Amino acid sequence: MSGLCRILGMGPGDPELITLKAVRLLAQADVVAWFAACGRPGHARVIADAHIPETAREVRFDYPFTTGVSVDDPRYLVEMTAFYDRCAQSLAEELDQGLQVALLCEGDPFLYGSAMYLFDRLSPGHRCEIVPGISGMSGCWSAAHLPMVHGDDVLSVLPATLDEESLSHWLSRGDAHVIMKLGRNFAKVRTVLHRCGRHEKAIYVERGTQAGQVCLPLDQAPEKAPYFSMVLVPGRRRVR
Ligand SMILES: C[S@@+](CC[C@H](N)C(=O)[O-])C[C@H]1O[C@@H](n2cnc3c(N)ncnc32)[C@H](O)[C@@H]1O
Structure with a gap:
């Protein structure tokens, strides 16, 4: 059997x-x-x-x-x-x-x-x-105290391994974004988030929910990110 x-x-x-x-x-x-x-x-x-x-x-x-x-x-x-x-x-x-x-x-x-x-x-x-x-992203946005998607917000989940053009394409659409698999792609992700004007509310999370967890605004994140990290861009926060 x-x-x-x-x-x-x-x-x-x-x-x-x-x-x-x-x-x-x-x-x-x-x-x-x-x-x-x-x-x-x-x-x-x-x-x-x-x-x-x-x-x-x-x-x-x-x-x-x-x-x-x-x-x-x-x-x-x-x-x-x-x-x-x-x-x-x-x-x-x-x-x-x-x-x-x-x-x-x-x-x-x-x-x-x-x-x-x-x-x-x-x-x-x-x-x-x-x-x-x-999921890791769910653990990370809870660890970061970051409400992510509200009402009719659209969420995209993006691997940082995409090229700059594809990342720009997706980051210019929708409301909230999760960008995974940072590692050596981190500098590219930062550049594209700045270019698309989505960097201000972005949060960097490293080892979310684990010992050694780091949650920081993207602009205060370390220069290098390990593979086990992600960037969260929250959607529109509307008062109800
Ligand atoms: C191969 S994917 C696996 C995803 C996993 N199956 C999940 O449900 O989250 C690995 C990526 O998940 C992300 N990840 C998963 N857990 C994480 C955590 N606790 N903190 C930060 N990033 C995490 C990182 O972006 C990492 O590069």
Whole structure:
């Protein structure tokens, strides 16, 4: 009998923001898998730490690269496809033995989560269950005390990896914006926000809800941003 692959959202970082359901299902796992940057602990694994069953076997998937190779580089697609193929194959072998697998994901799994690429590969032949998590952006705007969208405001969620022209396009439309995946794209994001006149109310959040959290007006943010940071531009705040 095939096992069950549970893709569990671990929330934005504060371990108290993991759902009760994710905690309950994690406790039943035979195998617990997660992604990590080479040499780093793995965000989702750190958040889940207190809830990993002692009896579970842990499987770590080290990304072949994180920010070292640009998404436009042809190597990116080739190597990441091969990487996700290998990860899915290794979990498929566990599932074929009838084991229960928990695949941990930071935030919500279906919001820019790597787990989606394993879901695409595993779900045609194996039972999968998805447990949503509180997204990083939700954790960040709460941490920043920043009401985001009101009434008929339109919200866009933008990866900072977009080129300047695309970022300008989106930032000139709609009311509220979340810009994720800052890292080495931060200088570009700042430039475009200034150019579009959206910088004044923008808030920079680094490691939202986690130890070492930083929330600052964009114009007071450090020059360099880590990957685990985002910019929030709130929508129109109308008195009712
Ligand atoms: C690959 S995406 C994963 C998003 C995740 N699945 C979610 O639901 O938020 C990684 C990006 O999420 C953002 N992020 C997620 N959690 C965050 C947090 N607690 N503080 C700041 N940024 C966060 C950062 O912009 C980071 O570059």
